[in-house]
Amino acid sequence: MKVTIIGSGYVGLVTGACLAEQGNNVFCLDLDPKKIEILNSGGVPIYEPGLKEMIERNRAAGRLQFSTDIAASVAHGDIQFIAVGTPPDEDGSADLQYVVAAARNIGRHATTPKVIVDKSTVPVGTADKVSAAITEELEKRNLPLDLCSVVSNPEFLKEGAAVEDFMRPDRIVIGTENTPAGLRAKEQMRKLYAPFNRHHERTYYMDVKSAELTKYAANAMLATRISFMNELANLADLVGADIEAVRQGIGSDSRIGFGFLYPGTGYGGSCFPKDVSALSKTAKEHGRELKILDAVEAVNEIQKYVLVEKIDKRFGKDLSNMKFALWGLAFKPNTDDMREAPSRVIIQELVKRGATVVAHDPVAMPEAKHCLDLDFKDNPAGLQKVSMVADPMAALDGCDALVIVTEWKAFRSPDFEQVMQKLTRPVIFDGRNLYEPQAMKDLGIEYFAIGRHN
Incomplete structure (x- = not known):
């Protein structure tokens, strides 16, 4: 089947690559030329295990292409997935401007029947707005108003396991309208997802608004x-x-x-x-x-402040001339995603108290640097007190304590003798409860975890 993915971010790339893996001909659109340049040169702008290899394989097979050409993207796909960002607005609501803009572009260029799939996480009622935007553009061109049918197909991907989640889903949720166009769209979606239901049926069909609410x-x-x-x-x-x-x-x-x-x-x-x-x-x-x-x-x-409170209780609120090693920057392991990451709050609070921070993360340090530049934009002197190193053990050199924020596998069984040698004091603040308190006590390590006899 011919599929277009609008938005080559996290959801769009995973969706596009996985559908191409099943033999579909996939066109991925993004309006950011730098992102498309990275993808066409063999790179991937996000970290997700297995994704880069899948993209390379399907690009080589001719089943996956990347472009900024809106007209070509609409012409390509019988099924058009909208997978653009829906960032939070100032009042906490989802900002739908990119979703509606994508819908309008489809309405401006469509000449043959299209199934429009809301893949972005959107509030209840978004399909109505998408349909209204497309209808308005079709009316301007005197085209049949039932040329396009809108479907809700929310994603349920865990960052760090997104490829596996897509290829072996717990469930596939599809919301369609009970109209002739909606029934045709339902059949198209059934055909698209048939390879994922080969062993047993994983698809739940429902009305559009119920599908939208299911994701939230x-x-x-x-x-x-x-x-x-x-x-x-x-x-x-x-x-x-x-x-x-x-x-x-x-x-x-x-x-x-x-x-x-x-x-x-x-x-x-x-x-x-x-x-x-x-x-x-x-x-x-x-x-x-x-x-x-x-x-x-x-x-x-x-909760993002709990580790800092434990540090305050142990060392006091004046951390001047103190140095902390921090393991883990991403909000969870197996991703470089720094959005709303607790590490950002913890680093800012430690610096506010006068401390120096030396951080390590297996993959998130480039993205973390960008985010911390924003966090400290009004405090450049504070940013100078934060550094990052490629080796987790090197981060410990001369530090007064180790703070663990992300539960990467590489942190689960460190050489504790080496940890104690490198730290000026054998103190660990563990925000992910990776270790057993009694084992730490036996080693002579002061161990502060979350809810574990601190």
């Missing part, structure tokens, strides 16, 4: 579990309980399960923060407060 509901539920466990972990610190024992105790209940029950420094990334906020904003627009989600947001913001 899923991310809101996962974010809620994270904030809930973080609240319990903070309570465990106060009462002397072990949150790891609690996690195992409740996770073993089949009604609860173990997923997303790990306490830490709060969630970040491109999805949970903006989706929880956007869902809450949607509710307010309809005269309803989602009080649980408002609390989830508040808890998450507070």
Whole structure:
């Protein structure tokens, strides 16, 4: 099948590469010429395990191309995926200007029937806006108004495992309208996703608005579990309980399960923060407060400061002349995504207290440098107190403590003897509970984790 992907960002690239892998002829559009230049020269502008190899393989086979040509992109695909960014607006709502602009471009150039697929994470009612924008452009050209049909097909990709998630999905959600055009679109989508349903049916068909809400509901539920466990972990610190024992105790209940029950420094990334906020904003627009989600947001913001509070308690709030090693910059492992990353808050707070920070991350340091430049744009002197090194052990040299923010596998079993030799004091603040407190105590390491007998 001929498929166009509008937007060659995280979702667009993964979607395009994976559909090409199944034999489809995929045209990826992006209006950023630098991004297209990188892709056409063999590079990939984001880090995602397995993605670069898949792109190279399908480009070589002629099934995947990248361009800035809008007219060519519309002409190419019978199915047009809109996978552009939906950044949060100032009031927390999703900014749909890029989605609507993509829809208008389709309406301006389409001459044959098109299935328009909202792949971007968008609020309930977005398909109506997309349809209205396309209809307006078709009317200007005196073309049939049912030439295009809009479908909701939200993505459920975990950063760091997105290729695997797409190729072996838990579920595929498709929302269509119960009209002749909608039924034709449903059949097109069924055909497109048939290879992913070969062993068993994974697709859930529903109306468009239900599909749009499903995406937000899923991310809101996962974010809620994270904030809930973080609240319990903070309570465990106060009462002397072990949150790891609690996690195992409740996770073993089949009604609860173990997923997303790990306490830490709060969630970040491109999805949970903006989706929880956007869902809450949607509710307010309809005269309803989602009080649980408002609390989830508040808890998450507070949680980003928990490690700093532990540092304050151990060393005091004046950290002048102190130096901290920081392992992990990305908001989660196996990605270079720094959006809403807790590390950004922690670094700013340490610098504010007078500390110097030496950071290491396996892949996120180039992106982190860009983000920290923005975070410290009004404090260039503060930025001078932050450096990054390519070797995690080198980051420890002469530091007063190690702060762990991201749970990369490379950090799980370090040479603790070497860690102790390099640090001026054997102190670890672990925001991801990677180690056993008793084992650290036996080694003579002061160990401060989240909810684990600190």
